[in-house]
Structures are given as C-alpha cells and as structure tokens.
Amino acid sequence: MNKNKIYPMWFAVLALLIYSVLFVLPGLIGIGYSFTDWSSYSNQLHFVGLENFKTVFSADENYLKIIKNTLVFTLGTTIIKNILGLALAVLLTKSIRLLNFHRGVMFLPSVLSTLILGMIFTSILNPSSGLLNTFLREIGLGGLAKPWLTSPHYAFKSVMAVDIWRGTGYIMTILIAGILSISQDYYEACSIDGASSWQKFRFITLPLLLPTLATTTVLNVIYGLKVFDMIYALTNGGPGKATTEVLYTAVFKKFGTGQYAIGTALSSVMFVFMVVIGFFMIRMMTKDEVQE
Amino acid sequence: MKAKKQAASIAANAGAWLITAISLVPFLLILLNSFKDSLGASEMNLKLPGLPLQLTNFLVVVEKGKLLTSFFNSCIYSVASVFLCTVFASMASYVFSRNRSKINRILYLYMVLGITMPVNYVALTKVMMLFHLNNSRLGIVLLYTAMQLPFSIFLIHGFVAKLPVELDEAAVIDGCSPMRLFVSVILPLLKPAIATVVVLTFLNTWNEFVSPLYFLSSSTKWPMTLSVYNFFGMYFKDWNLVCADIFLTSLPVILVYLLGQKYIVSGMTAGAVKG
Structure with a gap:
C-alpha cells in the first residue's frame, strides 16, 4: 500500500503552518532583530552587530542579575518541588483514608491560573493584615512575621515558596503515577527478605523512579525559565532594583518602554538555550514510544 | 508492633490532612471573603462571613x-x-504516526520541540502586525492554537501508535478514502486522547494571560484573566469584590477539573511515566 496516498501530507499542513508562522518564525526573526537597534522611537532599523548582546552580558547592567535570578528560581523550585513531591507521592501511595480526596485537593493549585494564585498570595503575604503573619502572631511566633514581599531580603524566597506551593501537587501527581507503575513483586520479594520501609524506598522505589524524576525535573526547568504570571502578580520584579526580576518580566518591561531590540535579544538568549534543552527532553520523552 | 503500626498510620493520615489544609487555605480564603462586606474582607481572614451573605458582591x-x-x-x-487545535493536531499526528518517512519523523520532532520553545513575544508583534492579527480575536485564537499544538500532537501521536495498522488496511481494501478512513475509523478510536487534549487545552487557554497582555489593547476584547487583573488593580482595597471576581473567573476551571480530572491527570502524566 502507498503510505503517502493513504496518509496524505496535507493533513499536517495546517498544523505545521500555524505553528511555523506564529511560533517558530517569531523566534527566528527575533534573533535577526536582536542585531539591530529596533525600538518604538524610530521607524528606521540599523544593524548594530553584537551591541545588544554586549549590553545583556555586561556587568554594568542588571541583565546578568536577571539571568541569574531566573536560573536560581528555576533550580531552587525544581529541587524543592521534586523532594517535596516525592515525599507526598510516597505518603499518598500508602493506605490512607480519603486518598483520592487528598490527591485531588493537592493537585488543585496546578489547574488554577498562576496569575490568580499570585494575586491571592499578595493578600496572604501582606505584612500587616496578611493571613500568614496574623497566624504567626496568634500562635505566639510574631517574631517570625516578616514583610514577605516588600523587603528585598525576603521577596525572592517568598516568590519561590509560593511557586513551590503551587507546583508541588503537579509533581506529586506524576510521581504517584510513576510509583503505581512499579510492580508489587519487588516489594513482596523485599518484604520476604526482611527489608525495612526505608530500604524498600531506597533500593526499589527511588531507582525505578529515576526516569520519572528526570521528566519532572525537565518539566520544572521549562516552567521555571518561562515563569511570568506568578512574579508579575506577586512583585512585578520588585521590591527595589530587580530583586525578583526574571527574563520574561524583564522582556515585558522592555516591550512596555519600547526598547524592542533589548527585549528580543533577551528572548533570543532564552530561545537558543531552551531549544537545546528541548532536544534532550524530546529524546527522553520519545525514546520508548512504540515503533513499527 | 501493632501499636507502632497504628501510630505510623495516624501520623501518615495527619500529615496528609495538614498538606491538604495548606493546599486548600487560599481557596477557602477566596470563597469565604467573596461573601463578606468590604470591611469584613479587608482583613482577608478565614472567619466565616457574617449574615446576611453579601451576594450583591457578585452583581x-x-x-x-x-x-x-x-x-x-x-x-x-x-x-x-x-x-x-484538536482538529489540526489529530490530523497531523495521525499522519506523522502512521507514515514514518524520514521527513515526517523530522516534522514531528520539529512540532514537539515547541513544548520547550519559549515564545518571543516582542518579535511576534511584528508577525502579528504583518497578518493584521494585532488586537484581534482571530489573532488570539490562532496564537493559542499555535501554542497548544506541540503538546497536543505529542499526546495524540503516542496514542495513534497503539492503534493496529490492520484497521487501516481493512478499510482501504473496502474502498475507504483517506478522509473517510480518518473520520470514520480512526477518529472514534482516538476519543480518550482527544478528551485529554480538549480538557488540557481548555484549561491552558482559559488561564492564559501573557498573550492577551501583549496583543489585546482594547478592553472589550479582554479575556477573564486580564480583566480580573485589571479589576484587582482598581479595587485592591475591596477584597470582597476582588475575591468575588476571582471566584467567578476560577469557577469554570474548577468545574472542568472536577468533571475531567481523569483526563487531566492522564494527560499531564503522559510521557512522564513509562508503564
């Protein structure tokens, strides 16, 4: 049978077209524009070579700090979400009452808009009337009540904490699916040999869960590098100078002030970086797929 | 031994309840405060709203x-x-999965790469302007479609691979045209994958905030995320109203979550777990 006839190529054309024009093309011309002085102030474009990238990577500007913030945010949240998610997944694969209720509620933050969650947490973390500080004062730990989002000292950690609260349930859900796919035979064999629960976790669950953990890590890294809504709603990059600024919020600010060239240069740095990550990720995700 | 096991079980249950409570607090906060008056909501605490419930908040x-x-x-x-997204993704992934020529394999990888690729919004304005899609509803729809295609294609592609090719062969021998084969034979079998794509795409597009922020300047075209954020900026002192707004904006998402939980979890864990 002629496969090209039964499975005609035009079936794929519309998907390829929309995706190429609205997704890939901007990424590519964006790289082109990052070598120009494109801005809202002038209609003329001039080639400026590596000028924009020099600005982005120069020590006098804030951009290196923004890139560092993005990386710290990504690494920090990824590691903590994985550890907490793993602990919760182990807990919620035990015989606990109302198991599905617990799983369902813990996953809930992942379906809501991150923007809205950010808005809610501006209230919860409010220094004077916020729920967290009020709670701390009521249980006699008033000393721990801090200006979570308004002090440069705590803002970055607070933003990360909110994101960890938001994202852990998602990681947990994936890891639960991973744990449930491990054959019970291993655990039975282990029990017969007299292994403790810690040993079962250490020598069965953890090693067999590594591929799943690798995926959750990649998913988290992709999310973390692109984070925008959460930080936009919580601090919008503040307090002070770029305390919690990340790449996407910086790009939006450059867009707002009409400095398009710098904005697109920042985006392009990210684009290249993430396409490289993408290659590894896709190799990981597609390697086990059924082949004819 | 038995006592120790019981203690462990109680601790595990208590732990689960603690985390559940922490996950639930912000949602309770919204629910309770959207029924309070302005003064009562100004503290944004978990006290029950006083009677009568302020249903006018919603109005x-x-x-x-x-x-x-x-x-x-x-x-x-x-x-x-x-x-x-569902139509284009299922057609494309069907062809990519069934006809694994070299070019199709490359095209599939090219599409799936979009899962990680960031959108260059600044340069996208140029493209949108070129096609007159700036500040237009059609533009936002097409943009959302483009952004959701990669993951949808990834999901359906894996599912098509599990359908036996013999089905296609039998249909072709019976004189099925390619379109009929896809619509009458394949599409009905793809229902579970399509349900997952529908639910996930709905959640993602309903929650999407960045694209409208860049591309919709007129407030009459704003989606709920953008208008709730704008409302928050104007009425940040009236938390009862902000909560009522958040409540109404989140309601569709929570309903979809409750109804389609199975599909969401299976979709979000797809590719992550090799069973």
Missing part, C-alpha cells in the same frame, strides 16, 4: 468588572482554539 463585580464581556471573550478564545 457588583459582574457589572463593574465587565465580567459578561470577558466571560464571553474567554469562551470564544477557549472554545475556538480547543476546536482548531
């Missing part, structure tokens, strides 16, 4: 926050892009 929000318009907009954006 005020619908009117002042122009929620009807933005609800209507969000519906258009989500429904249209869910539809386009």
Whole structure:
C-alpha cells in the first residue's frame, strides 16, 4: 500500500503552518532583530552587530542579575518541588483514608491560573493584615512575621515558596503515577527478605523512579525559565532594583518602554538555550514510544 | 508492633490532612471573603462571613468588572482554539504516526520541540502586525492554537501508535478514502486522547494571560484573566469584590477539573511515566 496516498501530507499542513508562522518564525526573526537597534522611537532599523548582546552580558547592567535570578528560581523550585513531591507521592501511595480526596485537593493549585494564585498570595503575604503573619502572631511566633514581599531580603524566597506551593501537587501527581507503575513483586520479594520501609524506598522505589524524576525535573526547568504570571502578580520584579526580576518580566518591561531590540535579544538568549534543552527532553520523552 | 503500626498510620493520615489544609487555605480564603462586606474582607481572614451573605458582591463585580464581556471573550478564545487545535493536531499526528518517512519523523520532532520553545513575544508583534492579527480575536485564537499544538500532537501521536495498522488496511481494501478512513475509523478510536487534549487545552487557554497582555489593547476584547487583573488593580482595597471576581473567573476551571480530572491527570502524566 502507498503510505503517502493513504496518509496524505496535507493533513499536517495546517498544523505545521500555524505553528511555523506564529511560533517558530517569531523566534527566528527575533534573533535577526536582536542585531539591530529596533525600538518604538524610530521607524528606521540599523544593524548594530553584537551591541545588544554586549549590553545583556555586561556587568554594568542588571541583565546578568536577571539571568541569574531566573536560573536560581528555576533550580531552587525544581529541587524543592521534586523532594517535596516525592515525599507526598510516597505518603499518598500508602493506605490512607480519603486518598483520592487528598490527591485531588493537592493537585488543585496546578489547574488554577498562576496569575490568580499570585494575586491571592499578595493578600496572604501582606505584612500587616496578611493571613500568614496574623497566624504567626496568634500562635505566639510574631517574631517570625516578616514583610514577605516588600523587603528585598525576603521577596525572592517568598516568590519561590509560593511557586513551590503551587507546583508541588503537579509533581506529586506524576510521581504517584510513576510509583503505581512499579510492580508489587519487588516489594513482596523485599518484604520476604526482611527489608525495612526505608530500604524498600531506597533500593526499589527511588531507582525505578529515576526516569520519572528526570521528566519532572525537565518539566520544572521549562516552567521555571518561562515563569511570568506568578512574579508579575506577586512583585512585578520588585521590591527595589530587580530583586525578583526574571527574563520574561524583564522582556515585558522592555516591550512596555519600547526598547524592542533589548527585549528580543533577551528572548533570543532564552530561545537558543531552551531549544537545546528541548532536544534532550524530546529524546527522553520519545525514546520508548512504540515503533513499527 | 501493632501499636507502632497504628501510630505510623495516624501520623501518615495527619500529615496528609495538614498538606491538604495548606493546599486548600487560599481557596477557602477566596470563597469565604467573596461573601463578606468590604470591611469584613479587608482583613482577608478565614472567619466565616457574617449574615446576611453579601451576594450583591457578585452583581457588583459582574457589572463593574465587565465580567459578561470577558466571560464571553474567554469562551470564544477557549472554545475556538480547543476546536482548531484538536482538529489540526489529530490530523497531523495521525499522519506523522502512521507514515514514518524520514521527513515526517523530522516534522514531528520539529512540532514537539515547541513544548520547550519559549515564545518571543516582542518579535511576534511584528508577525502579528504583518497578518493584521494585532488586537484581534482571530489573532488570539490562532496564537493559542499555535501554542497548544506541540503538546497536543505529542499526546495524540503516542496514542495513534497503539492503534493496529490492520484497521487501516481493512478499510482501504473496502474502498475507504483517506478522509473517510480518518473520520470514520480512526477518529472514534482516538476519543480518550482527544478528551485529554480538549480538557488540557481548555484549561491552558482559559488561564492564559501573557498573550492577551501583549496583543489585546482594547478592553472589550479582554479575556477573564486580564480583566480580573485589571479589576484587582482598581479595587485592591475591596477584597470582597476582588475575591468575588476571582471566584467567578476560577469557577469554570474548577468545574472542568472536577468533571475531567481523569483526563487531566492522564494527560499531564503522559510521557512522564513509562508503564
């Protein structure tokens, strides 16, 4: 049978077209524009070579700090979400009452808009009337009540904490699916040999869960590098100078002030970086797929 | 031994309840405060709202926050892009999965690469302007479709691979045209994968905030996320109203979550777990 006839190529054309024009093309011309002085102030474009990238990577500007913030945010949240998610997944694969209720509620933050969650947490973390500080004062730990989002000292950690609260349930859900796919035979064999629960976790669950953990890590890294809504709603990059600024919020600010060239240069740095990550990720995700 | 086991079980249950409570607090906060008056909500605590419940909050929000318009907009954006994305993604992934020629394999990888690729919004404005899609509803729908295609194609592609090719062969021998084969034979079998794509795409597009922020300047075209944020900026002192607005904006998402939980979890864990 002629496969090209039964499975005609035009079936794929519309998907390829929309995706190429609205997704890939901007990424590519964006790289082109990052070598120009494109801005809202002038209609003329001039080639400026590596000028924009020099600005982005120069020590006098804030951009290196923004890139560092993005990386710290990504690494920090990824590691903590994985550890907490793993602990919760182990807990919620035990015989606990109302198991599905617990799983369902813990996953809930992942379906809501991150923007809205950010808005809610501006209230919860409010220094004077916020729920967290009020709670701390009521249980006699008033000393721990801090200006979570308004002090440069705590803002970055607070933003990360909110994101960890938001994202852990998602990681947990994936890891639960991973744990449930491990054959019970291993655990039975282990029990017969007299292994403790810690040993079962250490020598069965953890090693067999590594591929799943690798995926959750990649998913988290992709999310973390692109984070925008959460930080936009919580601090919008503040307090002070770029305390919690990340790449996407910086790009939006450059867009707002009409400095398009710098904005697109920042985006392009990210684009290249993430396409490289993408290659590894896709190799990981597609390697086990059924082949004819 | 038995006592020790019981203690462990109690501890595990207590731990689960603690985490569940921490996950639930912000949602309770919204729910409770959306029924309070302005003064009662100003502290944003978990005290039960006093009687009578301030149901007028919702009316005020619908009117002042122009929620009807933005609800209507969000519906258009989500429904249209869910539809386009599902149709295009299932057609494309069907061909990519069935006919694994070298070019198709490359095209598939090219599409799936979009899962990680960031959108260059600044340069995208140029492209949108070129096609007159700036500040247009059609533009947002097409943009959402483009952004949701990679993961949808990834999901359906894996599912098509599990359907036996013999089905196609039998249909072709019976004289089925390619279109008929896809619509009458393959599509019905793809239902579970399509349900997952529909639910996930709906959630993602309903929650999407960045694209409208860049590309929709006129407030009559704003989706709910953008109008709730704008409302928050104007009425940040009236938490009762902000909560009522958030409540109404999140309601569709929570309903979809409750109804389609199975599909969400299976979709979000797809590719992550090799069973």
